[in-house]
Amino acid sequence: MAADVTRLVDVENGRISRRIFIEREIYEQELERIFARCWLFLCHESQISRAGDFFSTYMGEDPVLVVRDTEGQLRAFLNVCRHRGNRLCRADAGNAATFTCAYHGWTYRNTGQLVGVPFIKEAYYGALERERWGLVPVAQLESYKGLVFATFDPEAPPLGEYLGEMTWYLDAFFDRQEGGIEVVGGLHKWTMPCNWKLPAENFAGDGYHVTWSHLSAVRSGFGGDFRVGADPTGTALSPGNGHGVMLVGAHMIADPPAPEILAYEEKIFPEIVKRLGPRAGLFKPVAGTVFPNFSMLKPTSRTFRVWHPRGPDKTEVWAWVYVDTAAPPDVKEAVRLAGVRVFGPAGVFEQDDMDNWQACTQTGRGVVARRHPLNYEMGLGHEGYDDDLKAWASEYRFSESNQRQFYQRWAQLMTAEKWAEIKG
Amino acid sequence: MREELLREVEQFLYREARLLDERRFHEWLGLFTDDVRYWMGGRSTRYPPSSKGITVLDRERRESEIEDELAILDETKMTLGGRIARLDTGMAWAEDPPSRTRHIIANIEVEPGDTASELKVYSNFLVYRTRAESEQDFYVGSRQDVLRRVDGAWKIARRKLVLDQNVLLPKNVSIFF
Numbered sequence: 016m017a018a019d020v021t022r023l024v025d026v027e028n029g030r031i032s033r034r035i036f037i038e039r040e041i042y043e044q045e046l047e048r049i050f051a052r053c054w055l056f057l058c059h060e061s062q063i064s065r066a067g068d069f070f071s072t073y074m075g076e077d078p079v080l081v082v083r084d085t086e087g088q089l090r091a092f093l094n095v096c097r098h099r100g101n102r103l104c105r106a107d108a109g110n111a112a113t114f115t116c117a118y119h120g121w122t123y124r125n126t127g128q129l130v131g132v133p134f135i136k137e138a139y140y141g142a143l144e145r146e147r148w149g150l151v152p153v154a155q156l157e158s159y160k161g162l163v164f165a166t167f168d169p170e171a172p173p174l175g176e177y178l179g180e181m182t183w184y185l186d187a188f189f190d191r192q193e194g195g196i197e198v199v200g201g202l203h204k205w206t207m208p209c210n211w212k213l214p215a216e217n218f219a220g221d222g223y224h225v226t227w228s229h230l231s232a233v234r235s236g237f238g239g240d241f242r243v244g245a246d247p248t249g250t251a252l253s254p255g256n257g258h259g260v261m262l263v264g265a266h267m268i269a270d271p272p273a274p275e276i277l278a279y280e281e282k283i284f285p286e287i288v289k290r291l292g293p294r295a296g297l298f299k300p301v302a303g304t305v306f307p308n309f310s311m312l313k314p315t316s317r318t319f320r321v322w323h324p325r326g327p328d329k330t331e332v333w334a335w336v337y338v339d340t341a342a343p344p345d346v347k348e349a350v351r352l353a354g355v356r357v358f359g360p361a362g363v364f365e366q367d368d369m370d371n372w373q374a375c376t377q378t379g380r381g382v383v384a385r386r387h388p389l390n391y392e393m394g395l396g397h398e399g400y401d402d403d404l405k406a407w408a409s410e411y412r413f414s415e416s417n418q419r420q421f422y423q424r425w426a427q428l429m430t431a432e433k434w435a436e437i438k439g
Numbered sequence: 440m441r442e443e444l445l446r447e448v449e450q451f452l453y454r455e456a457r458l459l460d461e462r463r464f465h466e467w468l469g470l471f472t473d474d475v476r477y478w479m480g481g482r483s484t485r486y487p488p489s490s491k492g493i494t495v496l497d498r499e500r501r502e503s504e505i506e507d508e509l510a511i512l513d514e515t516k517m518t519l520g521g522r523i524a525r526l527d528t529g530m531a532w533a534e535d536p537p538s539r540t541r542h543i544i545a546n547i548e549v550e551p552g553d554t555a556s557e558l559k560v561y562s563n564f565l566v567y568r569t570r571a572e573s574e575q576d577f578y579v580g581s582r583q584d585v586l587r588r589v590d591g592a593w594k595i596a597r598r599k600l601v602l603d604q605n606v607l608l609p610k611n612v613s614i615f616f
Contacts, residue, residue: 067496085496104493107483107605110500111493125496201483201508205607231530235521331606336509355513361479361612363525366533369610 017429018044024426026419029392035425036210037379042327048429049307050075052168054177056309056321057081057091059335060161061197067110067125072333073323074167079153080104081163084125085112089158091165092127092150103150108201123150160190170434178305180254180405183291187300188311188319191287194340199351203334203359209372211308211324212425214332217368218302218310219259220251220417223393228371232363237356238315239364241269249301249412251394252404257306257424259417260406262298269299269314271353279346283339297403306424316358317350328376334359391415391422448549448560448586451593456542459615464523467615471516472587472596479512479600479616480505481607505601511612512600519615533613540614541567544582552585557596560584564600568614576609578602578616 018040023032035041051074058070058081069082071094078094080103096103096116103123104114113130115122122131127150135143153165157174159182164174171177178185189196207214217224225239233239241247241263248264263269270280288296304310311319320334336354338347358365378384394414401408409416431437458467471477482505486493514522525531548561566578585597600616 065497065500068500105484106486106493109486109493110495110497111486112496113494115492117492199509203481203509203511203607204605205610207610227530228532231525231528231532234528234530235525237521237525351509352513355510356518359509359511360607360609361512363522366611366613367531370533373610 020426020429024422026423029390029395029415029419030388031391031422032388033379033385036212036376037327039327044429046075050324052171052428053307054164054166054171054174057163057165059198060158060163067112069104069111070108071104071106074165075324078102082125089156089163090127091153091156096121097148127152160185161195162189168434172434177256179256181258181305184254184260184300184303186291187295188313192283192339192341196337197340199336199338199354205332205360207330207332207369207372208328209330209376210327211322211330213372213375214322214330215304215308215310216418216421218312219304219421220261220415222249222251222261223413228367229364237363238272241267241314247412251409251414251417253407253417253420257421258304259421260303261301263301265296265298267299269301271315273349273353275345275349279342294403306421312358315364316354318354318358391418445549448558449547452544452547452562456544459542460540462537464526468519468523470595472589472594473516475516475596477512477514477519477598478510479602480508480510481602482605483508484605533611536571538568538570538614556588558586560586564616566616578609
């Protein structure tokens with residue numbers, strides 16, 4: 016019996032129950048109805064560019080192996096041997112034609128096909144139907160501009176429909192120049208003692224916290240001045256389906272404060288407008304979240320990340336640094352350094368976030384604290400559809416409009432038995 | 440290597456660790472040369488070349504080195520100074536309340552450096568961090584330093600730190616090593 020979450024999320028009045036951030040039963044339902052159902056980000060294609068390349072990740076708590084098979088086709092499977100359920104691939108990344116389970120030696124081709132079972136004739140008397148015991152594939156896998164997504168739900172709408180108008184905003188982060196983006200080096204992986212929704216909603220729409228949470232880093236010269244400088248403009252924008260983006264005015268400088276990057280951004284701005292259309296001339300993108308747990312950031316650091324759920328009060332973040340493929344080497348190096356110094360586990364901005372999200376989660380263990388809903392009413396009634404931006408937009412630059420859209424989508428998915436019941 | 444020099448280097452590193460544990464960060468920064476590169480990386484998991492767990496398809500696909508991974512810290516003296524200035528703003532929330540740290544430095548080896556005024560120094564670190572009521576973390580890894588004699592005193596001209604964890608278990612790296 017599924018938990019009834021409808022009374023826990025009141026977006027009309029901007030009230031969210033703390034139970035959704037701490038209760039195990041609700042978390043288990045999220046694994047079923049959010050993570051086993053939604054399109055989730057796996058990796059960037061530049062990580063698995065050659066035949067045989069693989070990358071180990073997770074969809075929810077399910078371990079997943081993403082491969083470019085010998086023929087060059089992208090595939091993703093549960094990283095789980097079909098025999099006893101051992102984890103098949105033990106490395107983070109690499110290149111392989113076949114994977115052999117460490118337990119009994121069952122071997123799978125990088126297409127997922129089971130090709131080797133020791134003693135198959137003698138011990139199984141030839142009765143084991145190998146073709147039925149290949150790796151469990153994802154239900155659907157698609158790439159958007161190099162971003163690889165998959166879903167375990169065959170009934171999920173196609174990726175393009177799921178992303179909807181968000182595709183245009185993804186272009187504004189990841190397809191600004193010919194060649195799109197590439198990832199820099201490996202990735203940061205670390206553990207946050209908080210519920211996964213807190214970082215996801217933060218990147219979706221919390222411009223508000225920057226002016227206080229991160230003021231120490233802004234004042235110490237690590238960027239982010241656009242949030243606290245004079246005449247700031249911007250909006251919180253919901254392109255639909257629970258996705259959220261934050262924008263600032265086109266006249267504002269919203270980039271890491273390295274001279275190479277600032278000169279590069281100034282130079283390419285007209286080119287971006289030419290490539291993406293006049294909408295790109297109206298604003299600069301700052302951050303965003305593709306529902307449920309894929310987030311991105313452009314100023315101060317260029318990062319995208321997945322918030323892997325690890326229980327109601329634990330999140331594992333996997334964070335990449337990205338840069339325009341077409342950017343010159345000095346810009347790429349400056350982007351790498353800003354990525355390391357400002358975000359990531361040691362990032363002068365990000366380290367303060369983890370600490371806040373931890374306590375926002377843990378105080379919910381108190382049963383009395385849990386009785387009092389959280390306040391998400393900022394900007395209620397001061398938001399509307401913007402024809403130019405083709406999305407639901409807040410009037411003021413700070414608003415909890417995007418968070419309300421995020422939790423509305425969350426409640427829809429948690430309530431619906433299947434995709435057909437969910438409105439687009 | 441002379442015994443006297445080993446002791447001198449050990450005492451230098453222990454004093455440095457004490458400055459960190461006592462949060463005397465401005466004095467600590469003074470131990471670095473102006474051209475220092477202070478770098479920390481993590482560890483990824485790869486199949487070793489001899490592993491029978493996979494058959495490699497593309498032999499030219501080079502296995503990555505620690506240096507190819509995304510650094511956790513890649514700092515200059517100026518950015519280290521920026522981090523310390525941030526702590527002084529009174530709004531660096533990850534360090535408010537401050538971490539209580541204990542830097543244990545061990546396995547110190549000293550080798551001749553690339554120039555007569557430099558030494559290569561290897562060490563291991565185990566840093567215990569506790570904070571607020573019951574938070575605790577262990578940061579364990581290796582350190583490779585280049586020490587340089589400047590005006591009669593040792594300074595750190597290069598520091599390479601490698602944390603042994605793959606997925607970092609601490610929520611952040613808000614302290615120095």
